[in-house]
Amino acid sequence: MKMNSKHAVLLVIALILFTNLTNRIINALITQDSKIISPQLTTAKPIPTDTKPSKRKIIQSEKKRYPLVPDDPAKYGIISQSKDEVPRTQVGWDLFMEKAITKSKVLEDENANPALEKMKKTSEEFQTREQEVTKQISLFEKRLEANPSDEEAQERLQTLYMLRSLGKTLKDKVVAPAP
Amino acid sequence: MKRLNNNKGMALITAYFVLSTLITLSVGFAYSSINELRTANRYKDSTKSFWIAEAAINDFIADTNMLNSGQPNVGCENNICAKEYTLNSYEIYLQKQDTASVRYVSALATVGGIQRQIQVEFPANPPDVFDNTISSGGNIALSGALAVLEVYDKTRITGTFTKSGIGTSGWFEDKQQGVSSTLTTLKYPDSNNNGTSDEFNDFVEFNRDIVSTYDPAEVVYIQSNSTQNIVPNTQLAGVKIIYVEGTSAGAGDVNVIFNATWQANQNITVISTGTVNYIQPLTVATNSRLNTIAWDDYYEPSILYSTHSGVTYAHDLATFREVFDYSISDGSVIGNNGMTANEVVAHKEFNFTNPVDSDGNVPPGFEGLVGESSGGYVSTPSAWKEI
Numbered sequence: 021m022k023m024n025s026k027h028a029v030l031l032v033i034a035l036i037l038f039t040n041l042t043n044r045i046i047n048a049l050i051t052q053d054s055k056i057i058s059p060q061l062t063t064a065k066p067i068p069t070d071t072k073p074s075k076r077k078i079i080q081s082e083k084k085r086y087p088l089v090p091d092d093p094a095k096y097g098i099i100s101q102s103k104d105e106v107p108r109t110q111v112g113w114d115l116f117m118e119k120a121i122t123k124s125k126v127l128e129d130e131n132a133n134p135a136l137e138k139m140k141k142t143s144e145e146f147q148t149r150e151q152e153v154t155k156q157i158s159l160f161e162k163r164l165e166a167n168p169s170d171e172e173a174q175e176r177l178q179t180l181y182m183l184r185s186l187g188k189t190l191k192d193k194v195v196a197p198a199p
Numbered sequence: 200m201k202r203l204n205n206n207k208g209m210a211l212i213t214a215y216f217v218l219s220t221l222i223t224l225s226v227g228f229a230y231s232s233i234n235e236l237r238t239a240n241r242y243k244d245s246t247k248s249f250w251i252a253e254a255a256i257n258d259f260i261a262d263t264n265m266l267n268s269g270q271p272n273v274g275c276e277n278n279i280c281a282k283e284y285t286l287n288s289y290e291i292y293l294q295k296q297d298t299a300s301v302r303y304v305s306a307l308a309t310v311g312g313i314q315r316q317i318q319v320e321f322p323a324n325p326p327d328v329f330d331n332t333i334s335s336g337g338n339i340a341l342s343g344a345l346a347v348l349e350v351y352d353k354t355r356i357t358g359t360f361t362k363s364g365i366g367t368s369g370w371f372e373d374k375q376q377g378v379s380s381t382l383t384t385l386k387y388p389d390s391n392n393n394g395t396s397d398e399f400n401d402f403v404e405f406n407r408d409i410v411s412t413y414d415p416a417e418v419v420y421i422q423s424n425s426t427q428n429i430v431p432n433t434q435l436a437g438v439k440i441i442y443v444e445g446t447s448a449g450a451g452d453v454n455v456i457f458n459a460t461w462q463a464n465q466n467i468t469v470i471s472t473g474t475v476n477y478i479q480p481l482t483v484a485t486n487s488r489l490n491t492i493a494w495d496d497y498y499e500p501s502i503l504y505s506t507h508s509g510v511t512y513a514h515d516l517a518t519f520r521e522v523f524d525y526s527i528s529d530g531s532v533i534g535n536n537g538m539t540a541n542e543v544v545a546h547k548e549f550n551f552t553n554p555v556d557s558d559g560n561v562p563p564g565f566e567g568l569v570g571e572s573s574g575g576y577v578s579t580p581s582a583w584k585e586i
Contacts (some may be wrong), residue, residue, distance in 0.1 A: 024210075031214055038222055042229050078279065078296045078303045078318060079586050085411040090422040097432030098441075102425045116428075120456060126431040135458055135481040139503040149502055152523050152543055179476070179521050183502040186457065186479050194503060 097124065106178075110157075113178075113185040121189045132193075139194045146187075146195050153184050244311035248289070249585070252317040255291045255306035263576045266295045266304075298323075300567030302576055305586070319580035322559045323567065327382045328533050329510075331355045332551040336384040337516075337537025341369050346522075346542030350374070352551035357383045358537060367542075384535040385512060385568055399448040399472070402494050402514070406470050409564055410442050418442065424450040429469065436462045439563040445472040449495050454478060463487060466509075468564035474498065480507035480526075488530070490554070490562045497534070501526050510554045510562050522547055530554055 093100045099120055107113045121127060127136070141149070157180045163173040259265060266273055266280045273282045281294035292307040305318040328334040331353040338358035341348045345366040354374040362369050389396040390404035410418050417439040421427060424445045429435075445451025452473035458481045468490040469475060475493040479501045482489050488509035491497055497513035500521035508529040511517055517534030519526070520541035529552040532538065540547055554562050559577035561568075 027211055027214055031218060034218055035221075038225060042225060045229060045233065078294060078305045080296070080298065080301070080303060083412045085408075086413070086415050088407060088411050088420055089415070091419050093419075093421050093423070093427055096419050096434045096438070096441075097430055098419070098421070099428040099430065100421075100423060100425045101428065106426055117456075120428060120430045124430060124432070126457075129431065129433075131462075131484060132431070132458075134483045138481065138483065138506065141503065149523050153502060153521075156521070156543065176521065179478070179498065179500050182454070182456075182476075182478055183500055183521060183523070187502045190457075190479075190503065 113181040117185040117189045136193045244313040248308040248310040248315040251308035252306040320582040321576045325555045334383040334533045335538045336535040340539045343542040345544045347546045350549045426452040428454045442470045482508045
């Protein structure tokens with residue numbers, strides 16, 4: 021098969037046209053691309069003055085919530101006392117501390133040692149503390165005798181009873197033995 | 200009809216056939232290339248918009264006031280403030296929403312029509328009272344006999360400091376009186392949405408909501424009007440909140456006896472709708488803290504040497520009375536209605552320990568409990584996500 025010169029010229033022209041066309045398309049895309057790669061460093065676009073938060077919303081992260089189910093305090097060693105069960109006397113508080121602290125053996129726990137160590141007292145020092153508490157107790161007992169409806173005296177007396185009972189409970193652990 | 204007796208035309212047909220095959224292949228190749236280029240461009244635009252959004256978030260971190268109401272081109276609506284601007288000719292839509300416990304900031308960037316949005320969260324800034332050793336929304340009154348009160352770092356008092364008794368003395372490293380109550384108190388938000396904040400029902404709703412966000416294993420929730428006596432117990436290891444909820448204000452008192460936080464690194468908060476009595480406090484385990492929140496008063500008596508570490512918050516009065524020995528409190532004390540100290544031959548010392556951890560987290564139960572003056576952003580976001 022022989023190709024004459026006329027056909028060859030046509031073929032070459034077609035190839036040139038095709039190559040040119042393809043190049044133009046690809047160049048156009050590359051030029052567009054390079055424009056993106058080299059952005060203008062100016063903020064030419066005017067900032068809208070009526071900016072309103074109407075675009076995509078902020079999504080608030082919702083923390084997972086568990087249903088609230090009341091617990092039994094006893095499960096955690098918490099001692100619940102109704103108004104009538106709250107001790108009103110020194111003896112009552114002594115019994116309470118005995119139950120809460122001594123019988124529960126919390127002072128035997130190794131974690132208790134550093135706390136007890138910090139509270140160490142000589143026998144005389146401990147006695148002084150007890151005497152000061154006792155003095156305050158008799159002060160508020162007298163005040164309450166004079167006015168049985170004195171709520172502040174009642175409250176403070178309860179606190180002082182609690183403190184003295186706690187002191188008695190801790191005594192053996194915090195009073196350093198005589199040298 | 201003339202009959203061709205040669206095959207010269209075949210060359211032309213063959214040439215056209217070859218040419219059309221080449222054209223088809225070339226067009227296919229070009230089409231495929233163009234598609235790939237478009238995909239690459241889309242990917243590039245997407246990546247670019249992602250990083251532009253990230254840059255906008257960093258813009259905000261560099262200037263956290265840029266979205267405040269009143270700033271140029273900032274619009275606010277329903278507690279959301281937004282601004283639209285361009286960065287290197289790319290469109291950015293930056294917005295923020297401040298809630299009681301979390302600050303949200305989001306940046307939406309558009310490049311070549313492709314949008315990507317990044318959102319970060321900041322924990323709410325701790326209230327100012329967490330910077331103080333003592334914050335008293337009322338007066339501070341010291342009374343007793345041979346009693347010494349010593350306060351290191353900041354003491355902020357809305358009222359005044361007074362002392363009475365024989366041989367009492369008060370020493371403050373940095374004391375300011377007459378300070379605005381917004382800097383000395385913590386108020387509860389309007390959790391029950393009745394239009395009034397800081398009511399007893401707000402307190403109850405707020406704490407229920409906070410407690411429900413904790414794993415049930417970390418919470419002891421007691422509904423009772425009885426007094427609860429918390430004594431040391433191994434069952435309390437790992438517990439973060441003990442919430443005692445009475446049916447009315449002042450009910451559901453709590454006595455914390457001797458010590459309840461014997462686990463190292465345990466940060467536990469006792470919340471009561473009544474009063475909290477911390478009798479003979481001793482928090483000695485490494486980094487352990489016992490925080491208290493009382494709707495009513497807080498009392499702290501001690502017969503022997505005592506140490507307490509944590510935040511003490513009383514919606515009413517914080518009272519340190521019946522103190523008979525050296526007693527040290529490390530942390531922050533907040534008494535919305537004031538503070539009293541009553542000692543007998545004793546020495547009470549207060550030191551400041553930052554209750555906020557390095558990530559900006561406040562102790563359990565205090566999340567979202569902000570003072571009126573609280574604002575701004577902590578330096579590092581607590582969460583990041585693409586939305």
